[in-house]
Amino acid sequence: MLPICGKCHGAIKTRPSTNNLTCSGTCGKQFHSKCVDIPDSLLPDIASVPGLHWKCAECEKKCFCLDSDSLNAFLAQKLDEMINNLKDTFTELKTDLVQSAERQIKDASHDPKPVTPFSVILKSKTKPAIIVEPKNREQNFVQTKTDVTSRIDPVDAKIQIQRVKSIKNGGMLIGCSSSDQNSRFKQLAQEKLSESYVIREVKGVSPRVKVVGFTELYQEDELNDLADRIMVVNNTIFNPESTCRILRLWPTKKKPSVYQALLQVDKISYDRLMAAGGLFADYDYCNAFEGLEVNRCFNCNNFGHSSRVCKEKISCPKCSCEHRIADCQSDSFKCINCTRLVSKENKQIDTQHAVWDHNCTVYQAALSKLKTDIFSA
Numbered sequence: 001m002l003p004i005c006g007k008c009h010g011a012i013k014t015r016p017s018t019n020n021l022t023c024s025g026t027c028g029k030q031f032h033s034k035c036v037d038i039p040d041s042l043l044p045d046i047a048s049v050p051g052l053h054w055k056c057a058e059c060e061k062k063c064f065c066l067d068s069d070s071l072n073a074f075l076a077q078k079l080d081e082m083i084n085n086l087k088d089t090f091t092e093l094k095t096d097l098v099q100s101a102e103r104q105i106k107d108a109s110h111d112p113k114p115v116t117p118f119s120v121i122l123k124s125k126t127k128p129a130i131i132v133e134p135k136n137r138e139q140n141f142v143q144t145k146t147d148v149t150s151r152i153d154p155v156d157a158k159i160q161i162q163r164v165k166s167i168k169n170g171g172m173l174i175g176c177s178s179s180d181q182n183s184r185f186k187q188l189a190q191e192k193l194s195e196s197y198v199i200r201e202v203k204g205v206s207p208r209v210k211v212v213g214f215t216e217l218y219q220e221d222e223l224n225d226l227a228d229r230i231m232v233v234n235n236t237i238f239n240p241e242s243t244c245r246i247l248r249l250w251p252t253k254k255k256p257s258v259y260q261a262l263l264q265v266d267k268i269s270y271d272r273l274m275a276a277g278g279l280f281a282d283y284d285y286c287n288a289f290e291g292l293e294v295n296r297c298f299n300c301n302n303f304g305h306s307s308r309v310c311k312e313k314i315s316c317p318k319c320s321c322e323h324r325i326a327d328c329q330s331d332s333f334k335c336i337n338c339t340r341l342v343s344k345e346n347k348q349i350d351t352q353h354a355v356w357d358h359n360c361t362v363y364q365a366a367l368s369k370l371k372t373d374i375f376s377a
Contacts, residue, residue: 006056007035019043025059049376050074128179129163130186133171133198141166144197148172151192152185159185168309173202207270208247208293211279213286214259218249226281227263234279237272244269262291294366301336303366317355337362 002011019033019040033040036056050143051070134144145164154161163175176182182201189199218226223246231238238244238314242265248351249261266275273279278287294303301314316323319330320339338351338361347360357363 002029005030005032007031021046021054023056024053025055027059028057029056031056033222049084086135122147128182129173129175129202129328130189131167131171131184131198131200131202132189132193133167133169133200135196135198137169139170141170141172144170144172147193147196148174148189152188157184157188206243206264207267209263209265209270209273210291211262211263211281212252212258212260212289213278213284214281215257215284217251217259218298219344223249230279230281233282235316237276237279238265238269242266242269258309261286292367292370294363294370296355303337303363333357335362336359 002013004010006023006027010032012030012032021031021033021036021038021043023029023031028154033043037092038046038054038244046054051074132144132148158176159181161174162177163173165173168171174185176185186199186201189197193199227244227246231244232331245264247264249259252258252260273288274290276288278285280286295306296303297305297307297310297312298317299307299310299314301315301317302310302312314322314324316325316328316330317336318325318328318333320334320336321328321330333352333354335351335353335355335357337355338349338353341347341362342349342351353360354365
């Protein structure tokens with residue numbers, strides 16, 4: 001005998017039974033879903049949620065009720081699953097960190113930290129300094145420091161020393177608290193140490209901008225006057241306290257009749273010029289582009305030092321093999337710097353490019369560091 005609907009009293013088919021509801025209240029009657037205004041599309045969802053029960057209007061005014069015990073059990077199960085997943089994730093992360101630390105310790109034990117070359121110091125520190133370098137290439141830093149401290153007393157000279165670093169070939173880098181004190185130290189060093197030492201000043205690194213669009217090739221002795229005129233014409237970018245120096249001017253490759261210049265400017269003018277996107281040079285409008293570049297060694301092709309002081313193995317900037325680029329016969333590209341990084345830190349980065357590619361991951365990291373050093377100084 002077929003069950004009867006509790007509302008319309010019509011027969012309820014047991015197959016299919018997906019359009020029927022059973023009251024979970026005290027009456028326990030069955031109902032057609034259409035008789036109690038429940039869309040058939042909701043029935044599978046109602047049946048799939050643990051602890052969700054329906055009661056007829058007579059039992060509880062047509063509402064849905066949650067069985068707290070069933071719901072709590074369902075939530076506890078899901079929470080346990082989440083906790084177990086987190087435990088697995090943390091275990092994998094811990095293993096990776098331990099392995100990475102072990103690799104770094106192993107690399108450090110086999111690769112002692114070298115003496116910092118002055119070119120690296122110059123790129124990483126933007127304040128001017130004085131270099132005291134012995135003419136005797138066999139002399140060490142200890143002897144240089146002894147000679148400097150015994151002949152120049154900073155207290156008597158009223159000079160405040162802020163930086164002292166060891167550099168290549170037994171040299172010494174000294175930075176004072178101001179440019180005037182740097183000049184004073186340089187003068188004293190030339191008076192008392194020039195017989196055995198080469199004394200020179202290194203300037204700080206300033207922002208550089210490449211501007212393209214000159215229609216006239218100016219001569220070397222005209223560049224200072226051109227820089228002054230550029231500052232006057234572009235008074236929204238430069239002010240009387242600004243600095244602007246034209247380092248070089250040369251033709252572009254695509255249009256030899258159009259010229260480009262490399263400007264060295266102060267930080268405030270750099271921000272304004274890059275925001276403006278260009279400037280006027282007399283009647284020529286020139287577009288502005290980032291002009292900073294990181295020095296690259298032409299022996300090992302790493303960044304931050306020159307081939308003159310490099311002691312690493314030679315490498316090809318095109319294919320990364322141990323030969324000069326003039327001897328390279330490879331048709332493919334492979335960056336030696338990115339290859340080193342993959343080998344040392346197991347990073348997944350692109351290596352199929354030449355060292356001089358400005359999209360190189362290692363080059364971009366070195367350029368970013370140089371910018372940070374310049375603009376945070």
